[in-house]
Amino acid sequence: xxxxxxxxxxxxxxxxxxxxxxxxxxxxxxxxxxxxxxxxxxxxxxxxxxxxxxxxxxxxxxxxxxxxxxxxxxxxxxxxxxxxxxxxxxxxxxxxxxxxxxxxxxxxxxxxxxxxxxxxxxxxxxxxxxxxxxxxxxxxxxxxxxxxxxxxxxxxxxxxxxxxxxxxxxxxxxxxxxxxxxxxxxxxxxxxxxxxxxxxxxxxxxxxxxxxxxxxxxxxxxxxxxxxxxxxxxxxxxxxxxxxxxxxxxxxxxxxxxxxxxxxxxxxxxxxxxxxxxxxxxxxxxxxxxxxxxxxxxxxxxxxxxxxxxxxxxxxxxxxxxxxxxxxxxxxxxxxxxxxxxxxxxxxxxxxxxxxxxxxxxxxxxxxxxxxxxxxxxxxx
Amino acid sequence: xxxxxxxxxxxxxxxxxxxxxxxxxxxxxxxxxxxxxxxxxxxxxxxxxxxxxxxxxxxxxxxxxxxxxxxxxxxxxxxxxxxxxxxxxxxxxxxxxxxxxxxxxxxxxxxxxxxxxxxxxxxxxxxxxxxxxxxxxxxxxxxxxxxxxxxxxxxxxxxxxxxxxxxxxxxxxxxxxxxxxxxxxxxxxxxxxxxxxxxxxxxxxxxxxxxxxxxxxxxxxxxxxxxxxxxxxxxxxxxxxxxxxxxxxxxxxxxxxxxxxxxxx
Numbered sequence: 001x002x003x004x005x006x007x008x009x010x011x012x013x014x015x016x017x018x019x020x021x022x023x024x025x026x027x028x029x030x031x032x033x034x035x036x037x038x039x040x041x042x043x044x045x046x047x048x049x050x051x052x053x054x055x056x057x058x059x060x061x062x063x064x065x066x067x068x069x070x071x072x073x074x075x076x077x078x079x080x081x082x083x084x085x086x087x088x089x090x091x092x093x094x095x096x097x098x099x100x101x102x103x104x105x106x107x108x109x110x111x112x113x114x115x116x117x118x119x120x121x122x123x124x125x126x127x128x129x130x131x132x133x134x135x136x137x138x139x140x141x142x143x144x145x146x147x148x149x150x151x152x153x154x155x156x157x158x159x160x161x162x163x164x165x166x167x168x169x170x171x172x173x174x175x176x177x178x179x180x181x182x183x184x185x186x187x188x189x190x191x192x193x194x195x196x197x198x199x200x201x202x203x204x205x206x207x208x209x210x211x212x213x214x215x216x217x218x219x220x221x222x223x224x225x226x227x228x229x230x231x232x233x234x235x236x237x238x239x240x241x242x243x244x245x246x247x248x249x250x251x252x253x254x255x256x257x258x259x260x261x262x263x264x265x266x267x268x269x270x271x272x273x274x275x276x277x278x279x280x281x282x283x284x285x286x287x288x289x290x291x292x293x294x295x296x297x298x299x300x301x302x303x304x305x306x307x308x309x310x311x312x313x314x315x316x317x318x319x320x321x322x323x324x325x326x327x328x329x330x331x332x333x334x335x336x337x338x339x340x341x342x343x344x345x346x347x348x349x350x351x352x353x354x355x356x357x358x359x360x361x362x363x364x365x366x367x368x369x370x371x372x373x374x375x376x377x378x379x380x381x
Numbered sequence: 382x383x384x385x386x387x388x389x390x391x392x393x394x395x396x397x398x399x400x401x402x403x404x405x406x407x408x409x410x411x412x413x414x415x416x417x418x419x420x421x422x423x424x425x426x427x428x429x430x431x432x433x434x435x436x437x438x439x440x441x442x443x444x445x446x447x448x449x450x451x452x453x454x455x456x457x458x459x460x461x462x463x464x465x466x467x468x469x470x471x472x473x474x475x476x477x478x479x480x481x482x483x484x485x486x487x488x489x490x491x492x493x494x495x496x497x498x499x500x501x502x503x504x505x506x507x508x509x510x511x512x513x514x515x516x517x518x519x520x521x522x523x524x525x526x527x528x529x530x531x532x533x534x535x536x537x538x539x540x541x542x543x544x545x546x547x548x549x550x551x552x553x554x555x556x557x558x559x560x561x562x563x564x565x566x567x568x569x570x571x572x573x574x575x576x577x578x579x580x581x582x583x584x585x586x587x588x589x590x591x592x593x594x595x596x597x598x599x600x601x602x603x604x605x606x607x608x609x610x611x612x613x614x615x616x617x618x619x620x621x622x623x624x625x626x627x628x629x630x631x632x633x634x635x636x637x638x639x640x641x642x643x644x645x646x
Contacts (some may be wrong), residue, residue, distance in 0.1 A: 074461025233450030
């Protein structure tokens with residue numbers, strides 16, 4: 001498929017979050033989309049069905065989520081940059097195909113617009129499903145945007161990370177931001193950093209398709225390049241052969257997980273907000289960053305030294321950043337929209353160095369600024 | 382020493398194969414490689430797909446791009462490949478479980494869309510790899526690991542299912558008819574559109590021992606042979622006479638535009 005770059009957007013727009021994801025994907029070079037209808041991700045597939053044919057890619061509506069996520073594997077191994085979009089319940093079904101993509105090291109991007117069960121609630125209840133939903137051992141890269149602009153930016157980054165590390169990368173969106181319209185600035189095509197997967201630099205007879213340094217992914221040729229690789233879910237040796245061998249198993253899964261763990265500095269991003277002199281730090285992610293920041297602004301006006309650590313990468317856990325923070329502040333509060341899930345991770349890393357607490361809301365609504373402010377004031381007492 | 386003429390198509394590091402003595406899946410590998418050889422299939426532009434199960438191992442043994450190891454998702458893989466790179470030849474090797482149980486939902490949609498891929502259904506009438514449980518294809522009243530008193534379910538006719546759902550090439554043969562099976566695969570390889578070739582195969586280890594009271598591959602093939610009739614002969618038989626018979630032949634061969642994506646402008 002030849003890409004039609006003429007039809008890529010640039011400039012300033014007032015855009016729906018779900019549409020910003022689509023433009024981000026296209027800007028990153030996405031040329032294959034497969035998905036199954038589910039609210040509140042429908043605007044992604046509907047807009048993709050308009051945009052993809054105009055930019056030279058393929059739009060495919062699978063008969064279910066399983067078909068969609070496996071179609072990504074087939075397309076990606078054929079050379080495509082492939083994406084799907086779904087929402088909580090649909091994300092359940094996709095876990096099987098995500099596990100396969102981990103095992104066979106297939107780049108792809110999955111967007112989950114979290115909605116809880118059944119309805120389009122404001123929620124962050126999938127944050128653990130993101131990490132642990134797939135069978136088998138894995139380290140996932142999960143990005144958590146908090147605005148329409150970040151839906152665009154993080155989708156581009158998700159493709160770059162997927163290509164670089166040959167692994168599925170998940171964009172964790174939420175009803176709050178996916179269904180919101182905001183200002184979006186799309187850079188000119190040449191201004192964005194775009195990463196493409198490495199191809200082998202040796203002929204097929206010399207190529208070991210699953211051999212790489214323990215912190216890297218191997219190069220990936222496309223179907224039709226003549227490399228004739230077996231891509232099996234089963235534990236496989238460096239040649240790709242199915243091997244019933246504990247050493248092969250251990251080595252493969254060490255590299256598959258380590259290529260994410262060892263590249264913490266490249267993968268993990270956080271954003272500091274008034275943390276320099278903070279005594280109380282809010283740790284949060286996604287749309288909850290918005291009320292958290294506003295509450296901190298007001299707290300500062302009231303003389304409370306509060307700040308926010310926004311986790312732009314939620315998986316792997318930004319442990320170095322959290323630990324450093326925990327040595328500087330008196331108390332850390334995790335702010336999230338669920339029964340308290342990611343808080344466990346924050347407390348695991350920070351609990352030995354400072355006081356910890358939780359600001360939770362699990363009723364289908366985002367925190368109000370006042371609710372977060374009240375929690376800060378309580379902690380400041 | 383003279384090499385077997387099909388040796389060049391095998392993936393050497395995957396051998397020896399793991400099929401039981403007398404298994405029909407290894408015959409299907411043979412039929413396919415002969416058909417590929419006779420049609421001069423370009424192995425650099427070919428992807429062999431297997432799911433999970435005994436038949437799913439067939440593409441593992443071929444020196445080709447291969448996908449393997451997920452139960453029932455062969456068609457979704459094929460769809461992604463064909464939509465992005467239509468010039469590749471894609472052949473799916475699915476057991477009856479892959480094709481009509483866990484992957485049955487995908488099968489009807491590939492037929493409906495006329496996905497340009499070949500699907501060889503290696504139908505051994507049971508879940509062989511997991512120990513001989515009842516499959517959607519196990520004949521009524523037959524014993525299996527999960528139907529110790531005889532199968533209480535009605536089996537699927539996979540060819541009828543594919544025909545009804547819109548496949549553009551549909552044929553059924555058996556391991557007792559190797560030439561016909563190979564020729565059907567050749568026709569499927571030459572056909573543009575969704576081509577389904579069902580091959581009834583013997584599973585002496587599990588179907589044979591549990592349903593036919595024999596672990597002999599030869600006796601299992603004889604049972605298949607004795608229960609098969611050609612399409613021509615079937616036309617002269619009553620529905621009662623055709624009960625639990627395998628009808629063999631080409632059921633569909635027609636042209637229809639192939640699938641290029643859900644939104645095309």
